[in-house]
Amino acid sequence: MREVCVIGVGMTPFGKFPQRSILDLGREACLEALRDAQVPAQRIEAAYCGHARTGRLLNRECGIGQSVLWELGISGIPISSVGNFCASGSTAFRDAWLSVASGLYDIVMALGAEQLTARGVKGKPLTSDGVELLTVMGFSPPTYFAQIAQRHMHDFGTTREQLALVAVKNRKNACGNPRAQYRKAVTVEEVLKAPMIVDPLTLLSCCPTGDGAAAAILCSREMAARYTARPITVAAAVLKSGEYQRRREITTLDGTVRASREAYERAGLGPEELDVAEVHDCFTPAEILHYEDLGLCPKGEGGAFIASGATQIGGTIPVNPSGGLISKGHPLGATGIAQIAELVWQLRGQAGDRQVEGARVGLAHCAGGFQESLELAEVASVTVIILKA
Amino acid sequence: MLVHLAPVREGLFHLPTTPEERPYLIGGKCRSCGRTFFPKRRFCSSCQAEGTIEEVPLSTQGVLYSFCVIHTPPEGFEAPYALGYVDLPEEDLRIFAPLAADDLGQLKIGMEMELVIEKLCQDEAGNPLVCYKFRAKE
Numbered sequence: 001m002r003e004v005c006v007i008g009v010g011m012t013p014f015g016k017f018p019q020r021s022i023l024d025l026g027r028e029a030c031l032e033a034l035r036d037a038q039v040p041a042q043r044i045e046a047a048y049c050g051h052a053r054t055g056r057l058l059n060r061e062c063g064i065g066q067s068v069l070w071e072l073g074i075s076g077i078p079i080s081s082v083g084n085f086c087a088s089g090s091t092a093f094r095d096a097w098l099s100v101a102s103g104l105y106d107i108v109m110a111l112g113a114e115q116l117t118a119r120g121v122k123g124k125p126l127t128s129d130g131v132e133l134l135t136v137m138g139f140s141p142p143t144y145f146a147q148i149a150q151r152h153m154h155d156f157g158t159t160r161e162q163l164a165l166v167a168v169k170n171r172k173n174a175c176g177n178p179r180a181q182y183r184k185a186v187t188v189e190e191v192l193k194a195p196m197i198v199d200p201l202t203l204l205s206c207c208p209t210g211d212g213a214a215a216a217i218l219c220s221r222e223m224a225a226r227y228t229a230r231p232i233t234v235a236a237a238v239l240k241s242g243e244y245q246r247r248r249e250i251t252t253l254d255g256t257v258r259a260s261r262e263a264y265e266r267a268g269l270g271p272e273e274l275d276v277a278e279v280h281d282c283f284t285p286a287e288i289l290h291y292e293d294l295g296l297c298p299k300g301e302g303g304a305f306i307a308s309g310a311t312q313i314g315g316t317i318p319v320n321p322s323g324g325l326i327s328k329g330h331p332l333g334a335t336g337i338a339q340i341a342e343l344v345w346q347l348r349g350q351a352g353d354r355q356v357e358g359a360r361v362g363l364a365h366c367a368g369g370f371q372e373s374l375e376l377a378e379v380a381s382v383t384v385i386i387l388k389a
Numbered sequence: 390m391l392v393h394l395a396p397v398r399e400g401l402f403h404l405p406t407t408p409e410e411r412p413y414l415i416g417g418k419c420r421s422c423g424r425t426f427f428p429k430r431r432f433c434s435s436c437q438a439e440g441t442i443e444e445v446p447l448s449t450q451g452v453l454y455s456f457c458v459i460h461t462p463p464e465g466f467e468a469p470y471a472l473g474y475v476d477l478p479e480e481d482l483r484i485f486a487p488l489a490a491d492d493l494g495q496l497k498i499g500m501e502m503e504l505v506i507e508k509l510c511q512d513e514a515g516n517p518l519v520c521y522k523f524r525a526k527e
Contacts (some may be wrong), residue, residue: 124461124463124464125461125463133398134485135463136397136398136510136518137397137472137485137487137509137520138459138462138463138466138470138472138487138509138510139472139485140459140463143457143459143472146457147455147456147472147473147474148455150455150456150457150498151454151455151498154455154498195460195461196460196461197459197460197461198457198458198459198460198461199457199458199460244434246424246481246482246483247476247481247482248483250454250455250474373485374401374427374428374484374485375426375427375482375483375484375485376474376483376484376485
């Protein structure tokens with residue numbers, strides 16, 4: 001395998017943009033990434049586009065990538081659509097990495113785009129993809145994460161206040177991110193007193209949906225030197241699927257454990273060497289769980305870990321300096337690549353008011369999707385990506 | 390009697406047709422490896438044997454593993470309602486289940502639960518749909 005670098009990133013602001021088109025959003029992110037990399041559009045040899053839901057909403061199951069790039073004047077090259085639930089964008093990034101690492105291509109693009117305002121329903125939790133029976137029986141993603149929270153509180157003594165601190169921290173970070181959808185700080189009391197969605201999750205415990213796009217340009221280490229003096233190395237890009245063994249515990253996403261262990265091994269480092277992480281905080285208990293499963297703290301201590309301040313900017317391992325999904329929103333296909341963009345800005349020292357000083361190693365983590373199973377199953381897809389300055 | 394009502398999905402549970410009958414969940418057990426599945430599967434994903442799954446009634450007694458109470462309901466549901474995962478120790482299963490209790494506030498992890506068939510929600514035409522639930526015994 002060859003060493004692969006990220007030489008350019010782009011990202012639209014995330015928010016509700018019903019007046020724009022997904023192609024318009026995608027084009028904006030791709031153009032920014034190309035300009036950041038100083039690579040002409042014609043140099044891109046292949047592209048991988050993550051999108052999870054919008055295709056169907058626009059009566060188009062396939063081909064958002066072709067359509068976005070067509071707008072941009074990129075056509076004729078191999079373009080794949082990558083649908084992998086909440087990890088669609090990060091899986092597209094991993095496919096892009098693999099295509100360069102394998103030696104097949106020298107310079108490729110990973111992009112992700114989503115426009116969830118295209119769905120008709122407003123003010124209700126986004127239903128999960130392809131779990132018709134569970135949905136008919138009243139399931140939605142927050143019902144799963146609320147049960148994680150209940151069991152975590154039962155087994156480990158985690159408190160509602162500790163869960164709320166995830167939203168407080170991430171909203172505070174977002175005040176420094178002009179591309180985040182919600183940039184207003186909130187207090188623990190405001191989180192706890194917000195309208196109850198699924199106990200113990202209130203409105204402020206849940207990430208909003210949204211529209212947006214993000215893109216990254218990847219190339220071989222040899223080629224990177226032609227375009228930039230500061231390439232960011234992809235030290236690991238790992239994808240796992242959920243396992244469905246019996247009587248698994250809901251308080252661990254084993255896919256995250258397996259993906260992160262492999263990523264640390266491939267990158268030749270451990271969690272203690274990370275300077276910054278962007279993790280999948282779709283709901284507040286998720287971030288607590290991810291601390292533990294990524295090895296940032298021991299199992300069961302995630303609540304105390306956030307309360308210690310370790311994951312704030314300025315702490316030992318700042319998590320979600322971008323504001324996370326809770327502040328940015330979660331345009332599914334774009335989310336994973338937006339995390340990559342944030343890490344690249346952090347590792348280049350370009351993150352402005354939310355900069356983690358001296359960040360050299362960053363981790364991005366996505367986890368999502370549900371199996372249509374009445375036996376307790378893991379989330380369907382997990383990615384862990386490690387970048388180094 | 391609930392027998393005139395539509396189940397949320399065919400094949401998940403047995404609806405009693407007489408007052409003497411009890412409801413039960415319809416599981417599948419692999420003759421080859423002994424793994425029990427809910428719902429019943431056509432193929433044993435545990436040992437990959439073919440044609441070995443037999444229909445079995447599952448135990449009607451369980452233990453609450455985790456739960457949640459939903460306050461913002463999707464279409465067809467009335468809030469608050471509860472969902473959870475219930476352990477069936479006899480079959481070594483941890484299954485998804487709508488929950489029932491006289492007061493949803495009494496739900497607690499570890500409590501004993503019992504299978505019932507009750508109205509769950511209504512379809513788009515407003516007709517009630519029944520489903521299995523686990524009801525708090527305490």
